[in-house]
Amino acid sequence: MKTETLEAVLKTHPFLGGLAEHHLHSLVSCAKNVRFEDGDYLSREGEQADVFYLIREGEVAVEIRLPEKGGIRVDTLGADDILGWSWIIAPYVWHYDTRAVGVVRALVLDAKCLRNKSEADHDLGYELLKRFAPLIEQRLSSTRMQLLDVYGRGAS
Amino acid sequence: MGPAFVVAREDLPDLVPLLQQSGYQVIAPTLRQGAIAYAPVQSFDELPAGWTMEQDAGRARLTRRPDGMVFGHAVGAQSWKRWLRPPAQTLFTAFRENGRTHIRPNDTAPPKLALFGVRPCDLHALAALDRVFLDAAIPDGPYAAVRASTVVIAVNCGTPADTCFCTSMETGPAVTRQAEVKYDLLLTELTDGAHRFMVLAGSDLGRTLLAGLKTAPATEEDEAAARVLIRTAQKGMARRMEARTAQLVLLGDAVDSRQWQAVGARCLACTNCTMVCPTCFCTSLEDGSSVDGATAWRKRVSDSCFTQSFSYIHGGSVRATIPARYRQWMMHKLATYREQFQVQGCTGCGRCIAWCPVGIDITEVARALIAESARAEEAR
């Protein structure tokens, strides 16, 4: 992996395309590089969601634990994907477990820091929400499709 | 088309033995179970001379007519398709022998049929079925076999019922679009003065048949009487359909119309309209086997887009609700049939109106759809 400044990474990321220079600076000051080994948790259901991730490399499984079945994986996130929107919606609690499948490199963004900055600068908050809303919509539609169990026996 | 002839009322019955001598089974209008229906006849006497069938939405009733007309009724309850593509037909039988499967086609010789008394609307229906079954990339074998040995005795219609709208569909009451229909003989029944039939031959077979009858050349008076008859029939046409507009609306926004719910709430999905419709051609294939499993067969049976199972695919039926099935049927009749076969799927014969147990009138539904579409257009 190339070593790049955090700023360069954020600037070229499709998710943040079109963000004003001073807003990018705000993000940079809240971001740092992280690395996860296979099986490491990036989030745990029920815990405070004080971060979100911008995955740079590797895959992350989104899991739901079922007492009787162990657990199921319901989504996979990969390079360039955003992991976590719980930080933006009160009471800021993770809803799912997410775990690294193999080595994962990511940028982690400090959500408390971003929430404070967004309160102070609503333009930044709006820019972020504009980017997170479609993400939430995509995940919701995928979830509805999964719910339909289109390949199942009772489908259609 | 050659010159017109005239055959006296008392001489036309000779046509039946003429046909029989050539090996044809004659199918003609008869009185059956309180209605006029096409059925095999032995002699001309079995035709419903002096009878008519009043028809209206959800209603058909036999009544006498004083003029003694033989074809003084509109269309019969069932259409001619019943004879050309029977409601149940065995396609093959299969058997197992020494561990192998053998499949034997049904090679029963097709019947030679004389369809006697085919109205112009029904001639157009025959043309539509020919288009569907004969002009297909892979033509329908059983239909082609029957059709090849069918003789058609057509009758111009002087007596439309209150359910008829052939003038709207340009299929009657007289044969006008000669190029689109085929007949061997075309009769026009005249009762002004002497009861007689004006006759035209439309084929070599027709000319041969005509030669076997006592004829006289038609006079100017005969021609004039025929024109009056047809004009009167045209004027008396009780129902109308704006066919072109209906087609456009059906292929346009009518798919989402509220009318389907309204008509679907009345429709019983009984399939009557599709059974009596002269151009509805849907069939199903049924497989069966003997109890010991040694022999099996496949039958082709009439089917209807109004049944739940018609559109079944794994998981359920595509058209699970009655409104969707009515929409499918009506769209096919007035819009998609034309796109599929370049002929219209509705001939204006009115059978679906008369034989609907709840009196759903396709012309009325079309009017409602057109009106709704016009209102929507205005609102835009």
Add this chain to the structure above:
Amino acid sequence: MTAPDSFLPIPALIRSVTRETQDTFTLEVCPERQSAFDAFEPGQFSMIYVFGVAELPISISGDPAKQNSLTYTVRGVGKATNALVNSGRNDWIGVRGPFGRGWPMKEAEGKDVLVVAGGIGLAPLRPAIYHMLAHRELYGRITVLYGARSPRDLLFRKELQRWRKAPRIQVLTTVDYGGVSYRGHVGVVTTLFRRLRLDPAMTIALACGPEIMLRYVTMDLESRGLTQDDIYISMERNMKCGTGLCGHCQFASAFVCKDGPVFPFRSVAKWIHKYEV
């Protein structure tokens, strides 16, 4: 095929039955008379006769270059399909066809090809993939996206591995649900699109799967710049006669059996989002 023969199945001997998943089997059959099947198009289907039980429309899932035998992949979901998948080696069935229009293999030449399959929908696409791999020089980049319900429902697993090793081909699979030990991708098939670098002007998409999946796949592909002319989908309706004469498989003005099952998306786009067409 001559007219009276169009309703007559050709007896065919089952040469092998291979279990693909818990409920899906691949049958290799050898028709007594071959002629009509000598050159089937990828995407075409047959009517398969189970003696005395029923006749079923089943897509051909085998290699179009392979002579003397036909391959079908069937999921046992009802009485008739179960009767078929429970047939064994050396049992006799009947086949009619091949019917319908297949995938646009000619139009796709010189282009990148995106194959999107869901569930059993990979079966009718497999002949297209075989064809492209056999004529690799005629096609650009090939991408296969394949979604199934769960890891054990993925069809042709060994073959997917083999395809991955072919030149200029990317094969991505996904499942709706995976166990915690499943290391593959989880999520509906459209979630794989964001992993792709598509050149919309150069790409032709071939999609087959449940109709609802196709609705969302086509929407997504259009939003990524493919036109309705670049997208082909295979539709399912109640095919019975296979020749457009029984009426069952109508979809608006199309007969799926003869005008499809593969349609340019433009020709069906108007109706596919409507209820109960």
